[in-house]
Amino acid sequence: MSDTLFQLVADYGAWLLAVSCFLSCLLVPVPTSLLMLAGGAFVASGDLDMGNVIAAAWLGAVAGDQTGYHLGRCGAGMLDRIATRWPSRKPTIDKARALVAQRGSMGVFFSTWLVSPLGPYVNFVAGASGLGWRQFTLWDAAGEAIWVCGYVGLGYGFADQLSMVADVAANTSGLLAAGAVALGLGWMLRARWRKARAAAAS
Amino acid sequence: MTRVIGTLKLLWRDNKLLLGAFALALAVTLFFALRSLSFWIYWADPAHRNQAIEPWMTPRYIAHSWHVPPPVVAEAMGLKPGGPRITVADVAEDEDMTVEALVAQIMAAILAHRAERAEAREDRQP
Numbered sequence: 001m002s003d004t005l006f007q008l009v010a011d012y013g014a015w016l017l018a019v020s021c022f023l024s025c026l027l028v029p030v031p032t033s034l035l036m037l038a039g040g041a042f043v044a045s046g047d048l049d050m051g052n053v054i055a056a057a058w059l060g061a062v063a064g065d066q067t068g069y070h071l072g073r074c075g076a077g078m079l080d081r082i083a084t085r086w087p088s089r090k091p092t093i094d095k096a097r098a099l100v101a102q103r104g105s106m107g108v109f110f111s112t113w114l115v116s117p118l119g120p121y122v123n124f125v126a127g128a129s130g131l132g133w134r135q136f137t138l139w140d141a142a143g144e145a146i147w148v149c150g151y152v153g154l155g156y157g158f159a160d161q162l163s164m165v166a167d168v169a170a171n172t173s174g175l176l177a178a179g180a181v182a183l184g185l186g187w188m189l190r191a192r193w194r195k196a197r198a199a200a201a202s
Numbered sequence: 203m204t205r206v207i208g209t210l211k212l213l214w215r216d217n218k219l220l221l222g223a224f225a226l227a228l229a230v231t232l233f234f235a236l237r238s239l240s241f242w243i244y245w246a247d248p249a250h251r252n253q254a255i256e257p258w259m260t261p262r263y264i265a266h267s268w269h270v271p272p273p274v275v276a277e278a279m280g281l282k283p284g285g286p287r288i289t290v291a292d293v294a295e296d297e298d299m300t301v302e303a304l305v306a307q308i309m310a311a312i313l314a315h316r317a318e319r320a321e322a323r324e325d326r327q328p
Contacts, residue, residue, distance in 0.1 A: 004317060007258035007295060010289045045266040047287045160253060160267040174248050175234035182227035189224055194219050 002034055002166055009038040014052040019058035021148070025064025027120040032057075033151050033173060036167050040155020041162045054152055060138075061144040065112070065123045069136055072127020079128060100129040105139040110141030113150060117177035255305045257291035264290075264308060270315050278311030279304065 018038050024032040040047040083090040104126050112121035158165040213221050253267050273283035279293050282324040294304045
């Protein structure tokens, strides 16, 4: 499958990267990391221009994240309706919003590159829970720059070992995302367990 | 050990879904970790590191990968050096030949160039 993808990058160049970055930030399952690796490899061989490749991928990713964020904002009205309809849920919703407003920008930052498979969800949640647009855009753009430069740089550096790097990168990204989810769920379990233990003791 | 089982039982009683999701996430993490290990073992073998010429490769990419000057590959493919981006598959189609035949042609040119270079090096040595 990766051969077909590499062929596409050779045919369409930077434009393909922009489109695929945009789509993958909106949860469309496109193997963008592979395409960026191939883009970097073609930069190393002299087939593509480094500036164009990075700019295209970065702009596509930021535009995709902005779309996700604004979709989340439109969904925020739903949260408000839930809060008015069932007032008992209002405190929970408010608490969630406060948490994202306080710590959300860090989540946005890391979800763009370190645990990138979680990115699209984080954008949506950030928009829905009312994280400020400026704060979101700033951290998101910075994180996407790391994501894009990381993959394109990796493809550039290991251009003559592209198949190997592609395997390793996809696997590592999966490992980090699954690990992050496991960690988050483990954290929630620990909190529940402590509560149960406290209840049992009293 | 009994304490761990006790804790798990307690969690299972009240949080079946959460515990199940956690176990699943843990299993997926383990799967990726084992795959990392298998890649590492596979690529540690130098024989697996030679990158064969594939249909998606451009002449410049092949030259970069095999460490030969780009014109060597371009000329073997019947192209002018410094031309636009084109792949082995595209050229094979244009020239109405199989990818295998074109790859063999390129490989022959690369090996010939390497032999030439080795000879030149020997001549230079006293």
